[in-house]
Amino acid sequence: MRARCVPSIQKVILFMVVLVIMLQVYHIYLMGQLEDFKDTKNYPNSVWDGIMQRVRDAYKTDSSGFYFLVPDILGSNKQHPTDSYDLALVTHTTSNHLHNLVQISKRWAGPISVSVFTHSHDADFALQLIQNLYACYRHIQLNVFFHLVFPVSSHTNITKIPYHDVDCIEEYFAKSSNQNFVLEDKLKYPHNILRNLAIKTLAAKFVLAIDIDIYPSANLLYSFQRDLLSSSSVGDRTAYIVPVFETGENHILSTKQELLQNKNIHPFYANVCHWCQFATDYHRWESLQSSEKLEVAYEVQWKLPYEPFFIAHKSLLPLYEERFKQYGYNRVSQICEMYVAGYKFFVLNNAFLVHKGQKQKNTFYLEKVKDHRENKALFQDFKEELKSRYPDSTRTC
Structure with missing residues (x-):
């Protein structure tokens, strides 16, 4: 009878060892989950x-x-x-x-x-x-x-x-x-x-x-510090455009390869204002040769109502025009002034942004049309003021 008990005892011991290991792994997992939290x-x-x-x-x-x-x-x-x-x-x-x-x-x-x-x-x-x-x-x-x-x-x-x-x-x-x-x-x-x-x-x-509600691609900060800051393409009046996309998924994409393989991704504002992002030339960006480095891919020409998201040197960057509130012209007014001031616009090859959720025309607040109309009138005044701010510029919005 004792001989028959030996395998059973060994199994119990083995089970206990496995259980302890599993508990330790679970403990490590919980500690990882709580790593972000401070002792409050x-x-x-x-x-x-x-x-x-x-x-x-x-x-x-x-x-x-x-x-x-x-x-x-x-x-x-x-x-x-x-x-x-x-x-x-x-x-x-x-x-x-x-x-x-x-x-x-x-x-x-x-x-x-x-x-x-x-x-x-x-x-x-x-x-x-x-x-x-x-x-x-x-x-x-x-x-x-x-x-x-x-x-x-x-x-x-x-x-x-x-x-x-x-x-x-x-x-x-x-x-x-x-x-x-x-x-x-x-x-x-x-x-x-x-x-x-x-x-x-x-x-x-x-x-x-x-x-x-817009998320940067993984390692954008690190890649910019490593690759672009030492590049000869860095200039005070240069805007580095970061293409922006929309997704209806909760998962936020990290790399360009992930992005290109995802079928639920499309350019930002595609259903609301196609021309607002059109100049980025998404088809060209998607077909760029793969590269480990973050680099300037190509230059684009600015034209109203293009309003990209971009990286720029803070020293000469015009601040946002504070008269624009609610919906309409609050971002494009700054881009317009940058253009008049002589900025050049270059698209980056690997960096991107992802908006969580897809914009639809019927999802805006009730007063959106009214606010847009009021801001459009303000924008006409703003464009006239730019002629005085930059009298030597040959560019207009």
Whole structure:
């Protein structure tokens, strides 16, 4: 009987060894999942106090005097290792899209400057979300600068927001995507005020300004630093165009090879404004010879209404025209001025951007047509002003 028990004991021992190994592997997996999160048990109230103090002390406004501008709301500029990077990502958002920052900051391991727009009825949630993102994700704490823009009329209400404990449950961050952001009466989303604030606070020499729901290809930052900065093609009045695509999938593509093999990808705004991205020449870009290096592929000629996303040197880059709010001409006005100022536009061979979701004509807000019409009138005035700003230029929009 004892002889028959020997194999059984060996099997039990073997099972226990395998079980221990599996538990260790699972433990390592869990630790990996929690790697992004900081220990928040002792997270200091001073961070929240600092946020609220900067809100209370807000004094700087935009040129219209309608919005308060609070740069570096966390007062964290001395903690960011940005000196080693020559390229920074610039973006803007409302609270309902801030969750995108988690994935963007994982893909972009360098400085990110994000301006957040809020108002009285949203600020409680927005500030709590900013605090939690900063406290819970190490890569956000290291690389992201947060700025706040809100109506002067909201100031008193925002200063009364009470302290919230840090909450690092991932489901909390997902809640932001399910909330419809509703502006207070007569408020218009100030895209360009937000963009300019994010740009002005950066020390990096080059900037790539994108929307918060657009993701850069993997290694774009590293490739730019390694390949293009030492290239003779780098110039102060040069815009390096990064082709942008749309996908209806949740999976964000990393490499050009992945992108070309995906059947659910098409050029950005293809169903809304075909000509807005047409000059990029997507067919030519897709047929370029494969290369490990990030390089200038070809030059394109700018023509209205072309509004690409691009990398450019910050020193001479015209800021965004802040009179354009809501929908229409807020980005193309800057491109127009760059063209008049003498910029050249070159498409990069391997870098790309992916917009999460596909734009459709019937998905815009109700006042979109009205806002576009008003901004079109402003754009006509803007074009006339450019003739005075650049009297020696032979270019016009």
